Amino acid sequence: MVTRLWTLAPWLAALWWGSLSTLGALVVPLLFAHLPSPALAGGMAARLFSAQTWLSTGCGLLLMLLHRPGQAEPGKGRAQAALVFMLLGVLLALLSEFAVAPRIVSRENLKLWHGVGSAMFALQWLCAGVTFWKVTRKLH
Template sequence: MAARAQVLAPWLAALWWGSLTALGALVVPSLFAHLPSPALAGGMAAKLFTAQTWLSTGCGLLLLLLHRPDQGNPETGRAQSAMMFMLLGVLLALLSEFAIAPRIVNRENLRLWHSVGSVMFALQWLCAGVTFWKMTRKSG
C-alpha cells in the first residue's frame, strides 16, 4: 500500500468505528433521555442512523479500495485479513438502511425489526472495530 494509504487507512477505520460507538453509546441514548417524546427521539435517531449508513459505507469502500490485492503492498496479509470485516460491515450498514429501517419506520412488527436492527448495528460495530484493530496493530 502506498505511504499515503498506510496513513489514511487507520484514520478511516477510526472514523468508522468511532462514529458507530458515539452514535450507539452516546447520541441515541441521549436523544431518548432528553427529547420530550419517544416518537421525536426515534425520528431523529432514524435520520442519524441514515447519515451513519453513508459514513460507514464511504469509510468501508475507501478502505477496500486502499487495500486492493493487486497493489502488491508489503502489508497485504494484514489488509486482506481485514477485508472480510470491511465488506461485511458495509453490507450490514446497507442492509440495515434498506431492509430493516423501512420496516421500523412503518412500525411493522416493531419489536422484531428493532431487535434485528440492533443486532446488525452491533455486528457492524464489531466489524469496524476489528478493521480498526487490524489497521493499527504493529506487523511482525
C-alpha cells in the same frame, strides 16, 4: 504514493468505528433521555442512523480500495483478512438502511425489526472494530 495512501487507512477505520460507538453508546441514548417524546427521539435517531450508513459505506469502501490485492504496502503485511470484515460491515450498514429501517419507520412488527436492526448495528460495530484493530496493529 502507496505509502501516503496507507496513512489514510487507520484514520478511516477509526472514523468508522468511533462514529458507530458514539452514535450507539452516547447520542441515541441521549436523544431518548432528553427529547420530549419517544416519537421525536426515534425520528431523529432514524435520521442519524441513515447518515451513519453513508459514513460507514464510504469508510468501508475506501478501506477496501486501499486493501485491494497489489495495493498493500510492500513488506508491511497489513491484514488482508480485514477485507472480510470491511465487506461485511458495509453490507450490514446497507441492509439496515434498505431492509430494516423502512420496517421500523412503518412500525411493522416494531419489536422484531428493532431487535434485528440493533443486532445488525452491533455486528457492524464489531466488524468496524476488528477492521480498526487489524489496520492499526502493525503500525508500531
